Amino acid sequence: MNFSDQLEARFADMLGHYPTKRSVLVPFLLYTQDELGYLTDEAIEEIAQRLDLTALEVRNVISYYSMLRTRPAGKYNVQVCTNICCLLRGGEEILEHARKKLGVAVNKGISEDGVFSVEEVECIGACSWAPAMQVNYDFHENLTEAKVDEILESYRKKAQQ
């Protein structure tokens, strides 16, 4: 299968960083996922073959890491932290709010317009600025329900462009 030129370049560059090929696996899977939306069977086979691994072994690794997925998520994956510091400052309420607002179940499914999915996540390293969430890789902190509405709206707009 063909990867984008950028991903190919990334792959070639990373291979040079390590004494063993498979060492590129974890970050490269994430970069591949960024490009494809999720890790398709085809991509898994391709990566396995490039790194002299079995597809099974690649799946073993994928299934270990919580950011890696083998099923699609929304274009914007809303990841709300409910871990202790966020919990203390209303993280659960933020999660519930986002879920209701977008009309999707937590950790399941994609919103009807295909734009959003909602995930409850563990600490994302924003504890002093809780409650916090990430939309894809973007951090949003010191959240309130109103702020969440604004943020989601801005992504919805972006998706429409």
Next chain:
Amino acid sequence: MADAPKLVNITVNGKKTTAPAGTLLIEACKQIGIEVPSFCYYPGLSLQGACRMCLVEIEKMPKLQTACTTPVAEGMVVNTESEKVVQSRKAMLEIVLANHPLDCPVCDAGGECELQDMTYTYGAAESKFIDIKSHRDEQQWSPVVFFDRPRCILCYRCVRVCGEGMDVWALGVQNRGQGSVIAPNKQDHLECEECGMCIDICPVGALTSGSYRYKTRPWEMNHVGTVCTHCGDGCLTTVGVRRSDTGMEIVRCDNRDKSGINGDFLCVKGRYAFDFAANQERITQPLIKRDGKFVPATWTQAIELVADKFKQVVQKDGPQAIGVIGSNRTTNEENYLLQKFARLVLGTNNIDHHRTADFPAFAKAISENKARTASMRDVFEAPAVLLIGNDPTEQHPLLAWQIRNNVRLHRSKFYIVNSQAIKLRRQATQFVQIPTGAEARFVDFLSGNDAAAGTLTQAGASNENLSQLRDALKGEQNLVVIFGSELRGADISALVKFAAPQNAKFICLGDYANSRGAADMGLFPDLLPGYATFAGAARYQQEWGADVPALVGMDLKQMFGAARDGKLKALYVVGSNPVSRYALDPFVLQAPFVVVQDMFMTETAIAADVILPAAFAYEKSGTFTSTCGDLQMLRKAGDVVSVKSDFEIVVRIAEKMGYDVRKLVPFGKGLRADMGQSRGAQSGEADRHSVWLQARGLEPKVSPFDPLATLDEIQRLIPGYDVSQINLVSGNDEHTQLVQIQNASIPSHPELVVPSNDTLFTSGTLGRYSTVLNSVMERRATGKEVAAD
């Protein structure tokens, strides 16, 4: 030899002991009889430290330590039974049982479950856990492998045995935390070698065998240790049998007895391919052809007919008009008896068998060079192994396991010369690919003919590779040299000559469970048992009290030729299918009187006039000689009432022909008597047997069907077979040697060697009638090789 590791002093539970530095504490404890419980530790597999069952107290260490990962150190003081340790174990079991379905009464492993045993020994009486347990449905991963996830305790033994042991890497661990699960390589199913090692090694009932699961309970079976009936490697297998309407039904095969040459190993055939025994198409009654159709007959009718016809032919057309073809699957005693029957009762040397390796040439090479053969155990210990030809992964699965694990665990060197990129190359120190059919030329090159190199380099190997390999081999002392049927005749001599000076040992690979035995027992028209030529017949005549026919007999192909020419009037085929194996014209069998002794309607059996239904290896006792020369004893496990062992059939025909069976089977002559070995310990056969003996005024303990009496005779005649019978009877293997009996040159016929070309999933006729093997092959897609970890 490397220096033995230094001994260190340790104290365990107050007992002082020593152990070589580097020994794992769990092993050191075992050696002094102190059992440290474990789930994830498995000798010979990588260390995990995952189950935490083996935690013990070590002085000066604040935390409990895992005995399975801690090497002993000088002055170590260990307590494996302190209050803290006992408490920890108990808690660990409570924790693992929290999510375990406690339905042992319906679990397939009930009665053979390490978790059950452990809970019984170390566990807590009540469970503190009251929340809902996770449930998942059971999954079928292959025709033979089932997975019941909630029972899995994640000891990773299956993953390791499949990867490290089998080099298949078909099992993995997926997800993490409580979601962790053992996963098959094709997401919802397995594509693998189907060896079932993962099932065998599973301490609980998480992985279960498709052919055995839910059939019975372990304690409802009798477990009989015997030798696998498939390839020539001679794995010990434990046959689980239970009473059925027709005798004793074989319910499973496994390797619960790990003391055999195969240790932990059994391949798909050894483990699952016993089901042909109960195949609907198995012939279970004597059949006589009348007007072109087989009609059932009684044993008395059939034996009488055969005996009469044989007698007639011998009297009318002379012994040269009758031929006998023996089997690679019958016991040594049966093979020996058969050649004796041919030579003494029929009076002919027209006896042969389907040859899958040039054993006569091998015997010649070994004796001429005063070299030795290697045992299967040697292959696991040797500092270096050379393999020429063959694909052991397919044809000699145990041998492949031994080589692989020798490389893995002992870092032995391993050299391969093959025309194909066989899977074992992944373990090879050096792999040299040569053109198809060039094995002999390679030997020529080894022997110093540099010019031969030129013709060897077309398949990828360079001149440099070849020279490197030759130099490396010359430097290997105590090498084990293994070769396939690609090498025959003089090439074998050349190879043995090359390596013998380095104290090498040799293995010649033949294809069926007892092909080596068939050869050793003299199923040859020109060789007596032990590869003796007729020039040395005197010893045999003395032992047998009868003359060996002087004339060299016809080989298998010549017999068929004689049949075509109308010169062969009768043919007796025992457990063999020459029509198919040698692609011979079955039409030529129309004229002679043909008797076939078999389990199934083979291409040869169809042409028979009489078919005598025979028992197979698991239904009788006797010995097999593995392709390496390892001698082992079979024990009767299964029993089908209406069939008879080849041994018994031959004796009965001889008796009916008026021959004094005491001359054929020396029962009562030696020291031993049949103490029940030939009878299933639990079947009705014991009664039938003693009825027969009583009718003939014989004592039940000395019987003409006693294979051990014949083994006595074999041992007297074949010097290399003079091994401890006590050891054999106790289920151990004894390595035989090809000891030179006489100086005569042994004739070899390379052109008669026809390899069976069986694969991991085929096994000649038996395989064709194995439902399990057939379903495995159907499920198998392309069989593409997988990359290693």
Next chain:
Amino acid sequence: MAYLVSHPDEVKVISSRFGKGAADIDRYLELDGYKAVQMALQMGSEAVINEVKASNLRGRGGAGFPTGMKWSFVPKESAKPKYVLCNGDESEPGTCKDRLIFEHDPHAVIEGAMIAAIAVNAHKAYIYIRGEYRYLLEIMQKSIADVYARGFAGKNIFGSGYDLDVYWHGGAGAYEVGEESALMESLEGKRGVPRIRPPFPAVVGLWGGPTVINNAETLASVPHIIMMGGQKYADIGTPKNGGTRLFCLSGHLEKPGVYELPMGYNLKKMIYEVGGGISNGRKLKAVVPGGSSTPVLTADEIDIAMDFDSVAKAGSMLGSGGVVVIDDATCIVKFALRTMQFYRHESCGWCIPCREGTDWLNKTLTRFHAGGGLAKDIDNIRYLAENMLGRTFCPLGDAAAMPTIGFVKKFREEFEAHLEGKPCPFEKHGAISQLPVMSH
């Protein structure tokens, strides 16, 4: 982007370049960047180690192991290449300090890693950053590229004849990968399952070679130590606890944020003065002093010095510097449950007591908090946690057990208040949501 705060009690060492645009290499150089590494090259391995030993720098990743001593365990001679590995997996709930360093002063991490490499004579350093911190990984990638462009990394750095490569590496979501041996597994492209120890990474680490593993903050402190001298750095802190550290104040505080305070700073002061006191005018109930893995302290246990030894004496741990402040309107059972939910989700699953124990505890606490608790559950929770403690394959099991024991021990009456079907006395919330166990 993370927000910066400040307080007069702060002693800015690691954070001295925060907010000054030091991610730009030129700016970093202006602010004395890459001087320390050149000094280190001059000093040589042994002198660098001695300087770090003198600084009393202790690992900022959580365990507080003396950094200089760790470096001295690396064998001088090694057949296999040696490595330095920077642990930037920062995933301990309550901890968000490495993030600030990577954002504001990435070159300090690179420089620290280089100095560590020089100290142990390694020629390759890897900087591992958790997958969620993608923007920081990008900053790091750029910083490393800049370093190569200047010839500070690669062959013959600073004309010293010393070769030193620096590489970035990204994770993909796993707390356990922060554990040093799991980190190496992850870097090698495997599941983040820890390794059997011994051998320790300093002897057998990445690809079998001796490996120094340090937290990002630890490494970022090193250039400052070289610049100011070990003794001077040590003097900032308390005995055996040199220097400053970034404390991540979170929870019910008026002014949460990441503050750089000297080791040994008083916790009470930290909460009431630096953190501005309890938010919404409520009262303090408890503090988790060093990230979610550390046992809770009650309101009357907080008059202690925040250094490794003093907090240990108080029955908890300084850990990763995450100070989580809990007010009196919070249900401790709920807090304990959310903590356990985390460990259950993050257990690698390798060993029985952690995998099964966290699941069991999570199930029991869930039922308990929902009002289905039985009196014996309270003892069972403690029994189970105590039987995990010290018996798991890696310290994650301890990290799950220790706080649990603390909650039950110190807040038993709150557990009891949930018994017999009584609703949670603090609750506005319904049943706690459940993260799925990892499965695809």
